[in-house]
Amino acid sequence: MKQPHGLFNGESVDGKRPLHPCSHSQLKMAMESSISSSITSSMAVEKLEGLTLKEVIPVMGEIGHGAYGRVFKVKFFNTLCAAKEIHSILVEGVTGVETRRTVEMFMRECYRCSLLRHPNIVQFLGIYRPTYDKLPVMVMEMMADSLTSLVDKHDKIPIHIKFSIVHDVSLGLCYLHNHDPPIVHRDLSPNNILLTSHHVAKISDLGVAKVIKADSKKTMTKAPGTVDFMPPEALDDSPIYGPSLDVFSFAGIVLHTFNQQWPRPSSQVPLDPQSGKRVVLSEVERRQQYVDKMRGEAEALIPLVKECLSDDPSVRPNIAYVCSIIETAKESFKKRCSTLPTTVDSMSMYKEIEQLRTEKNLLVARNREVETQLTHRQFDTKEVERVLRMPSLSEDAPPIVSALKTTRYKMKWTQLPNLPTPLSETYAAFSDHRIYVTGCTSPFEDAVHQIFVYDCPTNKWYRLPPSGHYYGIPHIIGGKLVIIGGRLTETSQRTNKVSTFDKVTHKWTSHYPDMLTVRSRPGIVTYLEYVIVAGGTIDDRNCSNDIEIFNWIENCPWTKVSTLLPFPMYAFSPIVCNEHFYIVGFSNSEMYNSREAYSIPVEKLISLFTKKSSSWNKISQCPSICPSLTPGLSTPLIIGGHTFDNEKVASQKIYMYGSNKEWKQVSKLSSPRSQSAVISINNNSIVIIGGCTYMGAAGNQVGPLATVELGQAELIYETTL
Template structure:
């Protein structure tokens, strides 16, 4: 029992730590958010503003804390992949005006961004916009279907948070209310005025789920137009009579509705219905979900997106939440054991429940969920790969590569892993393109693209191979080939590069494809340091970026980590493999407003400890796998670092099953990776080629008890 009479003991966390600065992540009217660490997980913590409880009287202070704890209790009951995951509360010491006072702090999962920030920073592709608003509608449907129903009352872009894979989650339920028959009235809603329905501004407003439906229309306008939908004044002067005339809610937002064009135009009827003045005339969120799903499917079909790709991370987030909850339950059992020992003054070990027996709450899995699972149906649930000593990687050997291979490049789309361009002792192997089906655990061969040493990427939902050498002549090329899945042939769907490039670094970010460096001369290979970029949603031409690479380089795989473009391990202009690492904010590369010669934007990081190491794509913090040590002996180490100034000099968190170097790594979800090929002896190129392997292994994180 906490000091204020709430039975929240089971929600209290122990072992939560924070840095001295308590860096602020966000701020609202009632509190601020800062990072904390719990069970070696970086989490977000929300605390009450101290000014709300200092010098306000005992009654007001207790009521403020009571309301905050009520939010915690409510959040603890919610489990949905599109609602922020509550982890618990903790009580740091705080010196108030009346003496020592402990204020509760809410701990939640850490998110990468808010919808407001994403819209402000990036030009978002249409398919991601559809995915975001659909996620929000699913989260609202869950809240409205809760028993009893929950109304958010302050739905705005500031309260929509996003994972690194742009899965949207509803947060900040501080002003949410439970609907029951005895409570249909309320005081004026403290919300974001531009997204609030007219009934919430009445003197004695009634509330219900239509409030959130109205606000959701504003979310749609904000997301698709990428600007804040500020309504005009509620009255205007008639041009003839010069008398004030009341405007409808639709008229107040008409200019934003008119901007819904292209594929978003199909959402106009739904938005108009959601903005009805009369709450009874608005559709239910269930109807809204169905309408958005239909429009989203149309968009994905037109652009060639697989439903597996679009829905995959929904399942991943749900499993991630289950694992987090299990971690919390285990930690609580341990805390209870410690409390029992201290209270009874005994050295005996009292165990109220074995943490080995704790299991996540069983959830029924639908046929649709089974189809979208990234692993075989009989595989255990995925665990998040976390930088923690509490986790190890459990390896499963999969079907071998068709040929031994190293220095290969991979692209992932849902349950498919595409491999191209690798070196092999089998000469013909480098000309081939292969696809691995994770569920079927089998390899298939695709038609050759006509150029090898090119980089496979998924661009706009399509398998594309960029650059390389022409198979027929061995001449370097600027070709960009795209697989037509219907005819199973390669076409020129996207424009060719400006420059010929073999083995460049390639990465995609939202609607951009970034191609950097590579070799560009057939007689005497010259290593490039320039960068080209394509906005595939515009399907125009490649353009040169004014910011060059820090040094000429080739044969590397860049990645995006925490909104930064990260490079580690590359070949330089004298054909030596380097351990240097560099980082630059991705916006500085994708922005069109750069100035020439802005090389200072690259930040040199502490050199990696290994050569030819692989990065887990989009890992944050960066996670490196394998590589050669100083003696050119392959290592099995898997490392991460939460220091932004270094890459793999951090903690070793796991190991490969055996040492290997120049392996290809594919992240098939947030929870599992596939490691393909590599070599086991790297003192010479001949030995590397000779010791290349066909091994393919799946890594899943497993909790160590």
């Protein structure tokens, strides 16, 4: 019986014995007989010879298959790669001419791929041919998944990943269309969009791509792509098409990605139920049901999708315009998701005024237990300038980070109204021109945690009703104040509750789902649409090292990620800075106080679709113990903490993590303090609240502070020549 062709037929697949490459003369003979007319020059042959690989080792397992070939795993110099070979059935029992034609098509794809270099195009590595009588194999970089598979496996893909995928595809397509000469993919579909483990999308399968010459107007072959993603001109018997074909297909990619449904078009000539006659539908109308499902953040892309689905190729936008629209929508989404305070325009101020007017009577009636009443006022247009402004906050102050990097600035501290009650172990959150603060009023075990609010426009403090759990962390999710974790007031048991404060009813509710794990004093940050909760104590002797996240936009259940904290820890305040998650100083059951510091790219930390844990980067130790990290800045900044020389005494130093990967002292506090709450306002000022000045022998904070200060960078002199 004739042996079938193929990479793995009759070969070892245990990953131990390499397949032996053919000799130079055999390879040259095979290439000369199989390279298409477009690349038959001696130079092309030499280029293909230069791309041949040796020592390729097969690994058990088929990745996927299509109409023309199969894809397997291989190792090339200990690097896991993907190898694509032609289906052996395509060349069995056929003439030598037909075999050469099939191999020619495959070699044409290899040559075309070898000329492409782009981060959103699957990287071609080389050609491998086990022996002369076997078919050639194309070796490529290994990808983790396809867009089709990702959509099938996950009911709700995070919205920021959807934006990233379609943006990556548009960039890869822009590269192909602007190639010299332009390349039309002709089969752009979710099956040919592959993803890395970090969800970077790359275009693959250029086997049917077409080089379009600028002066070419002749009739082409019918585009062999996926019918549901093909424009009408590509399906004609004698089609004439160009790069706009891929633009049409890209619109289908957008619909499929955001709706997570295959955008199967309806009949082009359906029967009108009223008239009983056949009507011709446009391509947009055939996909209208999928366009209508683009809701929320995806609505911004509907006009672009409709343009790309136009029946007339000349009306469709070019891919450069498509890229710009996708990028604008993506950046706009990231900006809306940010929890950092932004510059308030006049419309925002008037909306705030109207909201205060509406809530006035309700807040007064339901806030009977408030120790320090919030003074409500009627605002008129003359007072708009001072509304929503923090006292002593100068808009001319330079950004904190840039100012502290020079010697011409120093921190100027201004006293704000003190807390109604001294607090230690203090945490704070900032939103809607209010600072929400929790903390312990006593250093003893029966400490009661209070929740206070500082209203910036009126320069006053007032108290919120108890949330029902203490040692929880205040945070802002979707503009709402929440208390996450801690201990239940009635039983002192640790809890996984997420309690939300309702401004209208002035009560705490269960608006968001509870966490998977009970946690007291965990670390919490928000990144885009994700709330990240890490560590915390889980019982009287142990604390946690796991991390769970919550998508507040989609309000789906909490999910644990694969990456763990470097140690079980609690009582720390992490930040997200420059797309990295930072931990500086923490406590745990084995070593109560630590100066260690770690960072990790936040995208790796929140990766939902990989089981592989990412590693933390250990950075330089911080100079103090249990310091306060400052959120919202472009560089990590730590304030206070306990001194390294005497762990019981608080520090008044401020350190910045510089480009040299070391901590540098850049300023001082007005007075020493540790475990204070720190927030940043508009990137040019810092508010520090509460804390303590001394730590008792039993680890209890002694002397809780009521002091609240506002710090800004102040120019002390101008440099003169």
